[in-house]
Amino acid sequence: MxxxxxxxxxxxxxxxxxxxxxxxxxxxxxxxxxxxxxxxxxxxxxxxxxxxxxxxxxxxxxxxxxxxxxxxxxxxxxxxxxxxxxxxxxxxxxxxxxxxxxxxxxxxxxxxxxxxxxxxxxxxxxxxxxxxxxxxxxxxxxxxxxxxxxxxxxxxxxxxxxxxxxxxxxxxxxxxxxxLRPMAPETILEHLTGVLQTEQVPAESQALRLLARAARGSMRDALSLTDQAIAFGNGNLVEAGVRQMLGSVDRGHVFKLIEALAQGDGKTVVDTSEALRRDGMSAASTLEEMTAVLQAMAVLQAVPSRAPPNEASDPDAADTARLAALMPMDETQLLYSLCLHGRGELGLAPDEYAALTMVLLRLLAFKPSGSAEKKTLIHAEAPVAPPPATLQVPKTPESPPASEPLPSRSAPPGQRLAVVDAPSRQRQEKSAGAPADGPRDATKVVAIPMRVQPPPSARDTPRAAEASAPSAAIEPSEEGDFWHATVTQMVVAEAITALARELALQSQLIARDVDQWVLRVERESLNQVSSREKVQAALAALGHGVTLAIEIGVVLDSPARRNKLAAEIRQNAAEDAIRNDPEVQALMRDFDAKIVPGTLRPA
Structure with a gap:
């Protein structure tokens, strides 16, 4: 028969x-x-x-x-x-x-x-x-x-x-x-279990789970794959055999990749990708398995109270929960999106595993660098800096005659800063010889002279509206020189990236105190808590343990403006050098030659 x-x-x-x-x-x-x-x-x-x-x-x-x-x-x-x-x-x-x-x-x-x-x-x-x-x-x-x-x-x-x-x-x-809807993997798994019990074919639950996922909602595909798996395993359905038949990637490799990405370990990512290449595993299957795991992680992160599957129904539940606590929510969403769109890039690259490696390394390119900027776990609350205390500054030859409280976002651009919080007062009292636990005398508090960006003079007022022009002149100042050098150092060292880098480049240093600096930006979108914390962490790594205060206003001197002005100066010098070159002038005179606009670049 x-x-x-x-x-x-x-x-x-x-x-x-x-x-x-x-x-x-x-x-x-x-x-x-x-x-x-x-x-x-x-x-x-x-x-x-x-x-x-x-x-x-x-x-x-x-x-x-x-x-x-x-x-x-x-x-x-x-x-x-x-x-x-x-x-x-x-x-x-x-x-x-x-x-x-x-x-x-x-x-x-x-x-x-x-x-x-x-x-x-x-x-x-x-x-x-x-x-x-x-x-x-x-x-x-x-x-x-x-x-x-x-x-x-x-x-x-x-x-x-x-x-x-x-x-x-x-x-x-x-x-x-x-x-008629596609069937859920759980429905297919339950049906396959009953079919194999009727057929008296021994099968591991994880092997049937692989077949149910591979069927992609089709019961006929599931039964056909089961027939193939029975023939492949000579009457036995074991996870290793079914995985080899389907070309599926072991979830252990997927968990290793996600953990390495969460920890910023690029070497492990590349080594694991090479191991998958040697084993002949499908790059598309790797991204598909990663997408499934990341989706489960995102659900656990968004709904922590959700009861996780037990080990019997899902052996990968424990590893998924561990990685959900290890990787921040935003990185989970970013990696999910990269894996989802990366599958379309596999056919465009000369080697699909080269494309797989680039997709995985792409997350590391967007991760914050340095341990000081490491994100906290998903349940941790973002630290909120306490409001600084204001202190009147006594008249001294080195400081202005009076000061006002910390300027708000609506304060005029030239308002001054005088902030000395509790830790700085304690340090000043110790330096003045006050006892550590004795009563504090307000008259013994000595304010630190501030470095304040001078306000624009009356003759600069008509040009304030033109400050946003690329070629607007910048009057150098000590605060601007210091902030430009500091930001350049952080950017070169890649201590700040993405929005944090834009915040530093587009801001103007208004005032410096011992414990707090004031920056001014023109766009409210740059004033993000996470970006400010990253810049503070980068400054702390350079030895400037300060708190940043951000105000919104007209920016006249920023590192980005200085860089743009320097680039324009180099470009104009290069164009002048070409136009004044005798040989170029001879060609233009004798052969009616012209310099194509936009083709000159400084060396």
């Missing part, structure tokens, strides 16, 4: 045997029970979800005669009468299946419709089932419209398609449409 594949052997024979399509089964069972039958049904869905199976069960329900031959329309066909057996065997004369993929012309459709004028020969209803109906030509669709709208009372149409968008609206409006 020839072997019958699992997909055919375990094809459902009744609605109760259908899995994963309860919404369709319930509607059809209620319609059959109440005898409210439509004349045309359209079943849509991806491959292997049960469109043809539902059509055959519906045909049996309409024509079932019961075990005693006295039955009528029922939602539970008996499966033992002549009509049920004939439909299961594919030889029922009143049930016709037409494959529109190979019979898509008007002649085939007209030949089918010619049979509609004859009453059923053996059953109660004629049932015309047209599979892949979207493949029919427009002429064929038009030929069947009238019969589809008003068929004889004994005729039922059942249409099936994987692409309902290609079915004309005139056909859709004449049918009851049921969308």
């Amino acid at each position: 020839s072997y019958l594949v699992l997909a055919r052997k375990f094809r459902p024979k009744t609605f109760s045997e259908m899995v994963g399509q309860e919404h369709v089964v319930q509607a059809l069972e209620n319609a059959l029970t109440s005898q409210r039958l439509h004349h045309a049904y359209l079943f849509t869905g991806t491959r292997g979800v049960g469109k043809t199976t539902v059509s055959r069960i519906l045909a049996k329900s309409l024509n079932c005669q019961g075990p005693d031959g006295q039955g009528g329309i029922t939602a539970t066909p008996c499966g033992v009468c002549d009509a049920c057996k004939a439909i299961d065997a594919g030889r029922f004369v009143d049930y016709t299946e037409l494959d529109a993929a190979s019979n898509r012309g008007v002649d085939e459709v007209q030949s089918l419709l010619e049979q509609a004028v004859y009453k059923p020969v053996q059953g109660r209803f004629k049932v015309f089932m047209i599979d892949e109906v979207h493949m029919l030509t427009n002429t064929a669709f038009n030929a069947m419209l009238k019969t589809l709208e008003e068929p004889p009372e004994y005729l039922k149409f059942v249409l099936a398609t994987t692409d309902p968008q290609k079915v004309p609206v005139t056909v859709l409006s004449r049918c009851l449409q049921f969308n």
